[in-house]
Amino acid sequence: MKQMSQDGLLALPTTVSVETAARAIGLGRTRVYQLARQGEFPCKVIRIGTSYRIVTVDFRRLLGIEPS
Known part of the structure; x- marks a missing residue:
């Protein structure tokens, strides 16, 4: 899965799903749910x-x- 760009991260809404967070930091969704x-x-x-x-x-x- 491709990581998110800085522009993509700046365009995120107030909260994000676990799947989006996992993609942005390069971890698996299962691991982020576990954490x-x-x-x-x-x-x-x-x-x-x-x-x-x-x-x-x-x-x-x-x-x-x-x-900025």
Whole structure:
């Protein structure tokens, strides 16, 4: 799976899916779900029912990408 470009990361909405986060950092979706469930993903994760959402501002900070 191809990683996301910086422009793609800057265009993300307020929260992103686990699949999008996994693609952006080059990890498998299963591993990102595992980290989210264990509370070990390195940025804020919101659980809504059975769904996990990654807070984009924290995610961009993790990647060292800030909007200009």
